[in-house]
Amino acid sequence: MxxxxxxxxxxxxxxxxxxxxxxxxxLRERGALVTPVLTRAGTEFVTPLSVSALxxxxxxxxxxxxxxxxxxxxxxxxxxxxxxxxAPATADLMAKMAQGHADDLAxxxxxxxxxxxxxxxxxxxxxxxxxxxxxxxATLRADGITVVGPNEGDMACGEFGPGRMAEPLEIVAxxxxxxxxxxxxxxxxxxxxxxxxxxxxxxxxxxxRSSGAQGAALAAALRDLGAEVIFVTGPARVxxxxxxxxxxxxxxxxxxxxxxSALPVDAAIxxxxxxxxxxxxxxxxxxxxxxGGSLELxxxxxxxxxxxxxxxxxxxxxxxxxxxxxxxxxxxxxKAKRQRKGCDWIVANDVSHATGIMGGQENDIxxxxxxxxxxxxxxxxxxxxxxxxxxxxxxxxGA
Ligand code: CTP
Numbered sequence: 001m002x003x004x005x006x007x008x009x010x011x012x013x014x015x016x017x018x019x020x021x022x023x024x025x026x027l028r029e030r031g032a033l034v035t036p037v038l039t040r041a042g043t044e045f046v047t048p049l050s051v052s053a054l055x056x057x058x059x060x061x062x063x064x065x066x067x068x069x070x071x072x073x074x075x076x077x078x079x080x081x082x083x084x085x086x087a088p089a090t091a092d093l094m095a096k097m098a099q100g101h102a103d104d105l106a107x108x109x110x111x112x113x114x115x116x117x118x119x120x121x122x123x124x125x126x127x128x129x130x131x132x133x134x135x136x137x138a139t140l141r142a143d144g145i146t147v148v149g150p151n152e153g154d155m156a157c158g159e160f161g162p163g164r165m166a167e168p169l170e171i172v173a174x175x176x177x178x179x180x181x182x183x184x185x186x187x188x189x190x191x192x193x194x195x196x197x198x199x200x201x202x203x204x205x206x207x208x209r210s211s212g213a214q215g216a217a218l219a220a221a222l223r224d225l226g227a228e229v230i231f232v233t234g235p236a237r238v239x240x241x242x243x244x245x246x247x248x249x250x251x252x253x254x255x256x257x258x259x260x261s262a263l264p265v266d267a268a269i270x271x272x273x274x275x276x277x278x279x280x281x282x283x284x285x286x287x288x289x290x291x292g293g294s295l296e297l298x299x300x301x302x303x304x305x306x307x308x309x310x311x312x313x314x315x316x317x318x319x320x321x322x323x324x325x326x327x328x329x330x331x332x333x334x335k336a337k338r339q340r341k342g343c344d345w346i347v348a349n350d351v352s353h354a355t356g357i358m359g360g361q362e363n364d365i366x367x368x369x370x371x372x373x374x375x376x377x378x379x380x381x382x383x384x385x386x387x388x389x390x391x392x393x394x395x396x397x398g399a
Contacts, residue, residue, distance in 0.1 A: 001030055001031055001176075002027060002030040002031050002032035002172075002175065002176060002179065003030075003031035003032075004031060004032075004033065005031070005032050005033070005082045005083070005179050006032070006033045006034075006035065006080060006081045006082050006083075007027055007032050007033070007034050007035070007081060007082065007083050007084075007085050007175065008035045008037065008077070008078065008080070008081035008083070008084045008085065008109065008113075008115075009023070009024065009027075009034050009035065009036050009037065009055075009085050009087065010037045010039065010084065010085070010086045010087075010093075010106045010109065010110070011036065011037065011038050011039065011042040011046065011051065011087065011088070012039050012041065012042055012086060012087075012088050012089055012090040012092075012093045012106070012122075013039050013040070013041020013042045013043075013044055013045060013090060013092075014041075014045065014088040014090045014122050014123065014165075015045060015122075015156040016087075016088035016122035016156075016164070016165035017042055017045035017046045017088055018045065018046060019087075019088075019165055019167070019168055020046065020051075020087050020088065020168075021046060021050060021051065021054055022168045023087060023168040023171055023172070024036065024051070024054045024055050025054060025168075026168045026169060026172045027172060027175065028054075028055070028056070030172065030176070032175075033057070034055040034056075034057065035055070035057055035058075035060070035077070035080070035081065036051045036052060036055045036057065036059050036060070037059070037060045037061065037077075037105060037106055037109065038051055038059055038060075038061045039061075039093070039104065039105075039106045040061070040062070040104065041090070041092075043061065048061060060077060060105060061105065062104070062105055074105060074108050074109055074112055075112045077109060078108075078109040078110075078112040078113035078114075078115070079112070079113060079114055079115060081113075081115050082115060082116075082179055083115060083116050083117075083118060083175060083178055083179060084109065084110065084113050084115055084116070084117045084118070085117075085118050085119075085120070085171070085175060086106075086110070086117070086118070086119040086120065087119070087120035087122075087165065087171055088120060088121070088122035088123075088165045089119035089120055089121045089122065090121075090122065090123055091121075091123045091127045091128070091130075091132075091133050091136075093106065093107070093119075094119065094121060094133060094136045094137065094140060095132065095133075095136050096110075097110050097119075097136075097140060097145070098135075098136035098139040098140055098143075116144075116146065116178055116186065117144075117145045117146070118145065118146040118147070118148060118174060118175065118178055119140065119145060119146070119147055119148070120147075120148045120149050120150075120165050120166050120171050121137075121147065121149060121150045121163075121165070122149075122150055122163065122164065122165030123150075123163050124155065124157050124159060124163055125155060125159050125160070125161030125162060125163040126159070127163070128150060128161075128162055128163040129161070129162070138261070141264075142264060146174065146178055146228055147245075148166045148170060148171055148174040148245075149164070149165055149166030149170065149171075150162050150163050150164055150165060150166065151164045151165075151166055151167070151170075152164070173242070173243050174228075174243075177223065177226065177228060177243060178228070180226040181226065182224065182225040182226025182227070182393075183225055183226065183393040183397050183399065184222060184225040184226045184227035184266075184389075184392075184393050184396060184397070185226035185227075186226070186228075187226075187227050187228070187266040187267075187396055187397075188227065188228045188229075188230065188264070188265040188266055189222045189227040189228070189229050189230070189265055189266060189267045189268070189269065189392070189396075190229075190230045190232065190259065190262050190263075190265045190267070190268040190269065190317070191215055191218055191219045191222065191229060191230070191231050191232070191244075191268075191269045191271060192215065192232045192233070192255060192259060192268075192269070192270045192271060192272035192274075192305065193212045193214075193215020193216060193218075193219065193231060193232070193233045193234070193236060193240075193271050193272050194210055194211075194212035194215060194233045194234035194235060194236030194272055194273070195207050195208045195209070195210040195212070195234045195235065195236065195272070195273050195275070196234040196249070196250065196251050196252045196255060196272065196273075196274050196275045196302075197234065197235055197250045197251065197275075198251055198252065198275045198277070198278040198279060198282075198302075199250075199251070199278075199279065199282040200279055200282060200283065200287070200297065201282065201283040201284075201285065201286050201287045202283075202284065202285070202286055203286055204287070206275055206277070206278070206279075207235075207275070208273050208275065209273075209358045210234075210236070210272070210273035210358065211236060211237045211238050211358075212233060212234070212236025212237060212238045213237075213238045213360075213361070213381050214271050214323075214363060214381050214384065214385070215231075215233065215236070215269075215271035215272065216231075216233075216236070216238045216239070216240055216241055217381045217382045217384070217385035218269060218271055218385040218388060218389065219231045219240065219241050219244050220241035220244075220382075220385065221382070221385035221386045221388070221389035222269075222389045222392065223241065223243050223244055224386075224389070225389055225390070225393050227266075228245070229243075229244040229245065230244070230245045230247060230262040230265065231244040231245060231246050231247065232247045232249060232255055232258045232259055232262065232272070233246065233247070233248055233249070233272070234249055234250065234255065234272055234273075234274075235248075235250060247262070251275075251278065251302075252274045252275055252278065252302035252303060252305065253278070253302065253303065255272065255274060255305055256303045256305045256308065259305055259309060260308075260309075263309075263312075263315045263317070264315045264317070265317050266317060266318055266319070266396045267317050267318060267319040267320075267321070267392050267395070267396050268309055268317040268319070268320050268321070269321045269388075269392070270305060270306040270309075270320075270321065270322045270323060270343075271323050271347075272305075273325060274302065274304075274305060275302055276301065276302055277299040277300065277301060277302060278299065278300055278302050279297060279298070279299060279300070280298040280299055280300040281298070304341065306320070306322045306341050306343055307340070307341040307342060307343075310322075310341055310342035310343045311342050318395070318396060319344050319345070319392060319395045319396060320342075320343040320344050320345075321343060321344065321345045321346070321347065321388075321392070322337065322338070322341055322343040322345070322346050322347070323346070323347045323348075323349070324337045324338075324346050324347070324348040324349070324368075325349060325351040325358070326348060326349070326350060326351065327350065327351060327352045328352075330348050330349070330350045330366065331348060331366055331368070331373055333348075334346045334348030334366065334368050334373075335368055335373070338368050344369070344370065345367060345368060345369045346367075346368040347365050347366075347367055347368075347388065348365060348366045348367075348368055348373075349363055349364060349365045349366075350364060361380060361381060362378055362379065362380055362381065363378070363379065363380075363381050363384045364376075364377075364378040365384060367388075367391075
């Protein structure tokens, strides 16, 4: 619930502005107070009257409106809110924010505010993918701004791809998370999960038995503690939890790219069962059976995502946690793995077939930290996740 929480909603000039009308209703249904700000371009898409009628509040739209300045200056306006939400955030607004422009009411408010800021980008797919927008996005993330969406789909301009503004209810969920009061509120945590698929040819791939259950449970537990969770997942059987930012990938190489672009984060948990090998050269045609019946495949080593992030000089998360799925000498192997990969903790588990852990409901883990090994009793994956999330929160918040 958002009872009595004040949201300063900046509506940019894009076709998605029509969804912001519904967004206002949804926020108010949950008890939020919405102060609307409409950019000049925004007035081309929605009328000031409909915005202020739905918000039930005065609309602010121009920096040089002297009456408003007398009533409430832009500094005060920007700080009277619990959250500043920009929806839709156009490519132009994002560029202004990244550069620190202050040439109209919206950009000035964004410069003057000391409250958390969230943006819901919406633009044509090419504009979203443009290097300049991606640079601005990275800058805004590094500045601590929360980003919700965009989603992939059909666009008003007739193209298809990422660029559609997140749906009002998704934005509301992100607002609720941002204003949540758990110990990880305001923190960003990355979780990798699921198997990877490494193509052999267009129809075949190398995979493993990971269901993604432990990673999904962990993402949900971290979300419940108030964290913004970036969930980078391979093709898993267990669906991702609601209320996290899902980044779907197929291969280890794609997973590395997704992980690197999610940084910086406060903690990174690597629960994915990443394939160590890929085909040296995946065939772009279906491989046919040959007479004689033998087949030779040539492999190349995949990047080690956990080791890469553990060794970063800039942007290394304060806590890096790996998993070690072992079948023999579990503790010894996991300790060696912690050293070799340079991570802070290893969550070790025995995945021998008889344990039923891989793909099952329960987990039996040993947590290996710099202080030694802790044996946890066998419990459900959700309980492992809750206990691990609480330990992560202690480290991240210094509690
Ligand atoms: N991992 C990763 N990238 C890889 C391989 C593994 O990020 N290319 C991460 C996993 O997400 C997990 C940890 O490293 O957190 C250990 O994975 P595991 O498969 O047990 O280790 P391996 O590196 O495969 O080591 P070994 O083959 O010796 O068991």
